[in-house]
Amino acid sequence: MSVNTTTTWCDPVTCPFCGDKLASPGAGFIDHIHDNTDCERGFDHWRENIAGDLAGEWSG
Numbered sequence: 504m505s506v507n508t509t510t511t512w513c514d515p516v517t518c519p520f521c522g523d524k525l526a527s528p529g530a531g532f533i534d535h536i537h538d539n540t541d542c543e544r545g546f547d548h549w550r551e552n553i554a555g556d557l558a559g560e561w562s563g
């Protein structure tokens with residue numbers, strides 16, 4: 504997994520946008536952004552930025 508492209512995303516169980524602990528890496532983060540509009544927006548923006556590098560990486 505190569506998510507360390509443009510963001511300071513070094514801890515997979517911590518939300519990089521608000522710093523909250525996640526229940527689990529990946530799936531826990533998806534649940535988290537569903538509950539946190541600001542984080543979801545941040546994630547959408549981040550994903551757009553790296554879309555060229557990681558096409559489809561986060562589609563699950």
Ligand SMILES: [Zn+2]
Pocket residue numbers: 518519520521522523535539542
């Ligand atoms: Zn968050």
